[in-house]
Amino acid sequence: MYEMTKGANVGLATLSDHVDSVIASLGWVSQTGEGDADVSVLLLGPHGKVRSDTDFYFYNNPVAVDGSVELLGKKPAGEGSEDRIVFDLTAVPDDVERIVVAASRYEGMRFDELDGLQVMLADGSGDGLLRFPIEDTGSVSAFIFGELYRRSGEWKFRAVGQGYDTGLAGLAADFGVDIDDDTAEAGAAAEADGAGAPHESAAADGTTAAEESGTTSPAVPGGQEPQAPPTAIPAPRQPQEGAGRSGKPARPRTAKKKVTLPRAEQKSLAENDAWNQARLFPLSVLKSDRDREMRATSVLLSVMAQVPEFGRRLTAGFGAPAGRMETYTEVTLPHGDSPRRPDGVIRVERAGKLWTALVETKTNGNALKADQVQAYMDIAARRGYEAVITLSNDVALEGSPLVDVKVDGRRKHKVALWHLSWAEVAHQAQMLIRHEGVGNGAHAWLLHELLHYIQHENSGCHGFQNMGAAWVPVRRGIDDETLCQGDSRALEVVESWERLIRQVCLGLGGEIGQKVLPVRRVKRGADPGEHRVRMADQLCLEGRLQAEVRIEDTPGVLAISADLRTGKLRTSIEIPAPEQGYPLARAKRLLKWLSEAPADLHVETLVDAETGGPRGTLERLRPEPGDLLPKNGAQITGFRLTLFKGMGSTRGNAESGFIRSVDDAVNRFYSTVVVHLEQPTSRKAEPKPA
Numbered sequence: 001m002y003e004m005t006k007g008a009n010v011g012l013a014t015l016s017d018h019v020d021s022v023i024a025s026l027g028w029v030s031q032t033g034e035g036d037a038d039v040s041v042l043l044l045g046p047h048g049k050v051r052s053d054t055d056f057y058f059y060n061n062p063v064a065v066d067g068s069v070e071l072l073g074k075k076p077a078g079e080g081s082e083d084r085i086v087f088d089l090t091a092v093p094d095d096v097e098r099i100v101v102a103a104s105r106y107e108g109m110r111f112d113e114l115d116g117l118q119v120m121l122a123d124g125s126g127d128g129l130l131r132f133p134i135e136d137t138g139s140v141s142a143f144i145f146g147e148l149y150r151r152s153g154e155w156k157f158r159a160v161g162q163g164y165d166t167g168l169a170g171l172a173a174d175f176g177v178d179i180d181d182d183t184a185e186a187g188a189a190a191e192a193d194g195a196g197a198p199h200e201s202a203a204a205d206g207t208t209a210a211e212e213s214g215t216t217s218p219a220v221p222g223g224q225e226p227q228a229p230p231t232a233i234p235a236p237r238q239p240q241e242g243a244g245r246s247g248k249p250a251r252p253r254t255a256k257k258k259v260t261l262p263r264a265e266q267k268s269l270a271e272n273d274a275w276n277q278a279r280l281f282p283l284s285v286l287k288s289d290r291d292r293e294m295r296a297t298s299v300l301l302s303v304m305a306q307v308p309e310f311g312r313r314l315t316a317g318f319g320a321p322a323g324r325m326e327t328y329t330e331v332t333l334p335h336g337d338s339p340r341r342p343d344g345v346i347r348v349e350r351a352g353k354l355w356t357a358l359v360e361t362k363t364n365g366n367a368l369k370a371d372q373v374q375a376y377m378d379i380a381a382r383r384g385y386e387a388v389i390t391l392s393n394d395v396a397l398e399g400s401p402l403v404d405v406k407v408d409g410r411r412k413h414k415v416a417l418w419h420l421s422w423a424e425v426a427h428q429a430q431m432l433i434r435h436e437g438v439g440n441g442a443h444a445w446l447l448h449e450l451l452h453y454i455q456h457e458n459s460g461c462h463g464f465q466n467m468g469a470a471w472v473p474v475r476r477g478i479d480d481e482t483l484c485q486g487d488s489r490a491l492e493v494v495e496s497w498e499r500l501i502r503q504v505c506l507g508l509g510g511e512i513g514q515k516v517l518p519v520r521r522v523k524r525g526a527d528p529g530e531h532r533v534r535m536a537d538q539l540c541l542e543g544r545l546q547a548e549v550r551i552e553d554t555p556g557v558l559a560i561s562a563d564l565r566t567g568k569l570r571t572s573i574e575i576p577a578p579e580q581g582y583p584l585a586r587a588k589r590l591l592k593w594l595s596e597a598p599a600d601l602h603v604e605t606l607v608d609a610e611t612g613g614p615r616g617t618l619e620r621l622r623p624e625p626g627d628l629l630p631k632n633g634a635q636i637t638g639f640r641l642t643l644f645k646g647m648g649s650t651r652g653n654a655e656s657g658f659i660r661s662v663d664d665a666v667n668r669f670y671s672t673v674v675v676h677l678e679q680p681t682s683r684k685a686e687p688k689p690a
Contacts, residue, residue: 067322323350363460
């Protein structure tokens, strides 16, 4: 991978032959687990400005209509999470000369509070092209990581590494976007004082991007009005021609969109609880694993082809272009003496070019077979296909592939191997139909039917549901104190625990419509395998599995601890004390927030001292809130809220299983405790379109 320094540039074609589509990954680490940043992209014309406001892509406008840009959102990485953007460079309009890749913080937070900032670029086959580590950002609220730009018909990347002190609104305004937001006024004021001036990026030869383009005059931005959502189905913000009520073009808002869920359907008088509703994808006829694999593949691929938003969401991260999708099942392909029949084929056509992927599906907890996947990789390489996609209940971990395949280095054509979990498929369907919306009612109904099929117990598409063969021996070794550090079985349990936590994040995120990601308090670039070894040693010594989860727009990090010695699950969150009022008033305000929380919730006062503060259950504290105050008058810094739950003993996902108990504990803690806490001051919610 090509390592870059600030101001350097490199031609993408010199790094790979597969740069029609590239994926940019922006990463950072918060050692406290608090705070985050939002990525954004600006397409700039020959004058160094956006051609119109629709050239500004961020959380309120994540997808380009022509498929040239798509913000994929955050995904777990070995050290925490990373934000990804896919660029289809063949679809970028000819009059776009530069693509700026940036990120911004909010609520007064700055980039110098984050560690390990970097941007990485991968080609369409998933191979890393370049990496730009950023050492010193300064105290800024917006930051340009880098930019893609054309030079003599070739796409290049420049490592910019420059900051803005005016946030997302100020950065966008400096590139010609007309922001309709209160923050724009603050940004304009800051710019008048010199704080918001753009930092021109220096190329390796000392010239700036403006000098290279040869022009500096701004273009006049054109606005577009948001499209009204369809009845009962919340639709994403879509650009359309026209003007607002005032006659002026509507402008992008940097405030987060407010999303409302569709109302639950009411049962009619003709319905009976014993009746089974007619379904598009029936499940009663599934008798064998082969039946489940064939049905699940056909159901998924058909919906992907019919619902473009869904199909694009699942394939964009694999380097597929935005185009017309065709899907096939049970295709026979020659391979040596005996032909092979992959479970499915996905083909995407754009501008006369084809992107093709073979699909291998497993259901009901069946493991992928290395020889099968290897055969499909060889077939794809010979036939010029771009990818092989494996789909199973398992969750892939960075640095720990589900199957090992060999790649023939003599072949010029590279084939990418990607993996999807059924839990991720369900998550993406939930996000679309419950929170973000799709284009029409028929598409929403298809996704509802797909989600019902996947989540049914007879489909076999249940996601990660087995802690593995090492689970029982490790629990017994902890009970009788015979488990020693270095035992490979402890490492297997740690890997299963990490898969479980990632799946819990997908499930909860799909339910609430927020980003839910694991937190890793390690330096970016650390070997994920070494981190798992340390966790395995900790499991052998302490008998506990621990994890932290960050839920967007909540006041703290949700900590999860499974004590295998006592059989107890602990879910907790530390929140700052309310800023206003006397100590007793703060305690009363906290208890008011928790008026609907379970009576057995443990509340502990955090103080500026090594010793802990007062603690008790809600049942005892509700009539006596003064019991939360330290007797020595110590300063209250926050509160720790904790729920305990019995832990399942079996390794599977049954009612008595460990996996089910962890999932239930996290969902109960969020729905009964976290959801009632006062949210931190956040970006102003965007009003509904007129």
